[in-house]
Amino acid sequence: MTSDFSIAVHALVYLGKNQDLISSDELAKHICTHPVRVRRVMIKLREAGLIKAKAGVDGGYRLDKEADNITLSEVAKSVSNDYIHVTWHNGEDGREAIKDSKVEQAIDSIFVDLNEACDNLLKDKTIEDIMNISK
Known part of the structure; x- marks a missing residue:
């Protein structure tokens, strides 16, 4: 999961x-990040x-669903593929990997x-749950 999730929730x-x-400028001020x-x-x-x-000078954003119908799971899936993403696997640098231990499959299973x-x-x-907490 990336910081895009936090920005999206905010x-x-x-x-x-x-x-x-x-507008994205107004959102950026309230989220404390860059409009881009x-x-x-x-x-x-x-x-x-x-x-x-x-779009346009008088454009901006608004919810397309009620806040109580937007789950944090939907938000996370919209900004990222996985919550936990493996970026390294054993043996990728060209050296012989430990193949008999099946450590890689065990780790992948844990991440799943x-x-x-x-x-x-x-x-x-x-x-809406987050809105109620932040009142």
């Missing part, structure tokens, strides 16, 4: 508390059907289980 909570179109970074995340949220976007556990946890939490 943005969705802010949008959930406001009915007007909110916000726009990159918002593209992913729009593609996932979580928000609507209007961790990703599933994370997803199950986030399926039960919504943007």
